[in-house]
Amino acid sequence: MVLLILTNMVVLGSSRLRVCIRVVAAQGVALGVLPLLIHSFEPQLLIFTVLSVTLKGIVFPYMLWRTLRQLNVWREDEPYVGYGLSLLTGPVALGFSYWISTRLPMPFSVHSPMLIPVALFTLIVGLYIIISRKKALTQVLGYLVLENGIYAFGMAIANQQPLLIELGILLDVFVGVFVMGIAIFHISRQFDHIDTDQLSILRN
Amino acid sequence: MIWALLFIPFAAALMSLLIRIDGPRRTLLVSAAVCHTAITATCWIHTPSPILGGWFAVDPLAQLFLTITDVLFLAASLYATAYLGAERHSQNDNAEEGLFFVNAPEAAFTGCLLMFLTTMTVVITSQNFGMLWVAMEATTLVTAPLIYFHRHHRSLEATWKYLLICSVGIAVSLLGNFFLAIAASADNGESIPLVRSDLLAGASRLWAPWIRAAFIFFLVGYGTKMGLAPLHTWLPDAHSEAPSLVSALLSGALLNCAFVGILRAFEVTAAAGHTAFARDLLALFGLVSMTFAAVFMIGQADYKRMLAYSSVEHIGILALGVGLGGAAVFGSMLYAVNHSLTKAALFMVSGNILAAYKTKTAGDVRGLFLTIPHPGCYGRQGYWLLQAFRRLEYF
Numbered sequence: 225m226v227l228l229i230l231t232n233m234v235v236l237g238s239s240r241l242r243v244c245i246r247v248v249a250a251q252g253v254a255l256g257v258l259p260l261l262i263h264s265f266e267p268q269l270l271i272f273t274v275l276s277v278t279l280k281g282i283v284f285p286y287m288l289w290r291t292l293r294q295l296n297v298w299r300e301d302e303p304y305v306g307y308g309l310s311l312l313t314g315p316v317a318l319g320f321s322y323w324i325s326t327r328l329p330m331p332f333s334v335h336s337p338m339l340i341p342v343a344l345f346t347l348i349v350g351l352y353i354i355i356s357r358k359k360a361l362t363q364v365l366g367y368l369v370l371e372n373g374i375y376a377f378g379m380a381i382a383n384q385q386p387l388l389i390e391l392g393i394l395l396d397v398f399v400g401v402f403v404m405g406i407a408i409f410h411i412s413r414q415f416d417h418i419d420t421d422q423l424s425i426l427r428n
Numbered sequence: 429m430i431w432a433l434l435f436i437p438f439a440a441a442l443m444s445l446l447i448r449i450d451g452p453r454r455t456l457l458v459s460a461a462v463c464h465t466a467i468t469a470t471c472w473i474h475t476p477s478p479i480l481g482g483w484f485a486v487d488p489l490a491q492l493f494l495t496i497t498d499v500l501f502l503a504a505s506l507y508a509t510a511y512l513g514a515e516r517h518s519q520n521d522n523a524e525e526g527l528f529f530v531n532a533p534e535a536a537f538t539g540c541l542l543m544f545l546t547t548m549t550v551v552i553t554s555q556n557f558g559m560l561w562v563a564m565e566a567t568t569l570v571t572a573p574l575i576y577f578h579r580h581h582r583s584l585e586a587t588w589k590y591l592l593i594c595s596v597g598i599a600v601s602l603l604g605n606f607f608l609a610i611a612a613s614a615d616n617g618e619s620i621p622l623v624r625s626d627l628l629a630g631a632s633r634l635w636a637p638w639i640r641a642a643f644i645f646f647l648v649g650y651g652t653k654m655g656l657a658p659l660h661t662w663l664p665d666a667h668s669e670a671p672s673l674v675s676a677l678l679s680g681a682l683l684n685c686a687f688v689g690i691l692r693a694f695e696v697t698a699a700a701g702h703t704a705f706a707r708d709l710l711a712l713f714g715l716v717s718m719t720f721a722a723v724f725m726i727g728q729a730d731y732k733r734m735l736a737y738s739s740v741e742h743i744g745i746l747a748l749g750v751g752l753g754g755a756a757v758f759g760s761m762l763y764a765v766n767h768s769l770t771k772a773a774l775f776m777v778s779g780n781i782l783a784a785y786k787t788k789t790a791g792d793v794r795g796l797f798l799t800i801p802h803p804g805c806y807g808r809q810g811y812w813l814l815q816a817f818r819r820l821e822y823f
Contacts (some may be wrong), residue, residue: 257567328637349605354596363592367599374602393562393602398593403569407588 252280601649672779
């Protein structure tokens with residue numbers, strides 16, 4: 225839990241893309257292992273954990289890192305919102321998600337009181353990164369953080385959702401990141417950069 | 429029966445990736461479309477039994493939207509054979525800036541088109557909210573390469589916006605799914621499965637605050653995909669930059685699929701006794717969409733973008749119709765059929781105009797009836813029909 229909060233803060237404050245990728249990977253692994261810790265042990269759960277850890281901890285970072293190397297972009301310069309301000313936004317968002325989660329009535333007991341606020345916090349951070357950063361790659365990272373947040377939220381209610389659907393979700397995220405990776409590659413070839421603020425021909 | 433509906437386009441998609449010659453691949457596309465339409469047509473005569481324990485079924489809503497999708501896809505596949513043939517020989521210069529570009533490989537295009545049909549069928553026939561979500565996200569992913577068929581930077585920009593905005597929107601509706609799951613769970617550990625019929629049966633036991641929250645998230649999430657303003661920003665870009673037959677499918681079929689998602693959520697919310705709440709929200713979004721579209725359409729010079737904004741407006745009317753309830757719901761369904769068919773036809777005509785004139789600015793297209801008389805006539809008729817349907821809806 226604390227790890228999740230910390231990784232979110234690092235992603236908010238770091239301008240180096242490689243660090244960001246590693247941290248998001250660490251977050252994915254931490255989340256992947258979490259269900260084993262909070263639920264009782266089942267073989268099905270183990271398979272799912274292994275799958276999600278390999279995807280989020282190995283496959284995604286590798287794909288993103290490879291794109292990074294091909295493009296030779298290492299830093300996110302000049303985001304729309306500065307890093308200091310982003311770091312300040314973090315605690316505010318965290319406080320907000322705590323406040324929200326105290327107001328939500330849960331129909332069943334959740335394993336850990338931290339789970340819901342942290343999930344909401346991760347969600348907000350993901351959305352914030354998508355909005356405030358310019359590089360297409362960072363936006364994909366933001367999308368991954370957003371997905372992690374939703375995943376954490378889903379963990380609170382894991383016994384309600386059939387496993388098959390969770391697998392489908394993982395698959396969709398996987399293909400999504402794959403397609404986005406290809407799109408980033410094409411963007412860089414067409415424009416010689418991956419700054420999305422230059423993608424502004426199509427207006428009105 | 430439903431197995432065949434799901435399996436035929438899927439198998440055809442895989443095969444089209446393997447076939448190396450253009451001719452058989454195009455035949456495969458058309459024949460898959462014909463088979464699919466034929467099976468859907470037999471569903472009207474005798475309703476197939478649900479499969480996988482009620483996860484997939486053809487209920488009246490699914491029947492209606494499946495038919496629309498199939499008719500459109502059949503038309504699009506016929507259009508595609510001619511279109512792909514013409515694209516192969518035409519000089520690929522960018523209509524807007526005179527840049528040269530190459531097209532994506534045709535095998536991938538056909539494969540994605542057929543996968544698009546598969547995922548849309550899953551969306552429409554799925555009775556399980558989780559499955560619906562998975563398929564909806566899949567439609568986003570398989571249509572992205574379709575929009576990026578003409579490999580130049582304008583379509584790339586459109587594809588990126590489409591991918592990012594729709595993925596985030598759909599992530600939001602996943603949260604809606606989770607909220608629905610919370611609403612469906614009870615204190616004693618027993619919960620209602622997220623299957624439509626079970627949810628409708630046990631609707632009175634659903635938790636009120638969570639079901640409301642779930643509906644809001646579904647509406648925003650699938651509304652992004654459907655093009656409800658102010659979440660419509662990807663729509664004009666994607667529609668104007670995609671090849672015309674893809675625009676036709678996006679506008680006529682994909683928007684309807686997202687609408688099915690919203691309608692399913694609406695059914696459950698209404699059954700749980702929040703009809704007024706859900707209707708107000710739908711009507712609000714509908715009115716906002718109509719206003720947005722009307723404002724943006726005024727200064728629009730690009731005729732494909734104009735059609736796209738018109739889609740936003742019509743989606744607004746659909747949402748408003750369901751929001752008003754009563755006879756307006758029937759009106760909405762009728763309207764969905766009319767709108768899909770007309771708009772798809774118009775997009776295809778606009779493709780012909782684009783091919784003939786190489787420009788998307790409406791002011792530059794002159795002497796349409798002299799240059800290409802047939803599409804010109806159809807275009808005129810289509811615009812009239814669109815206007816007529818709008819009047820029809822009001823009564």
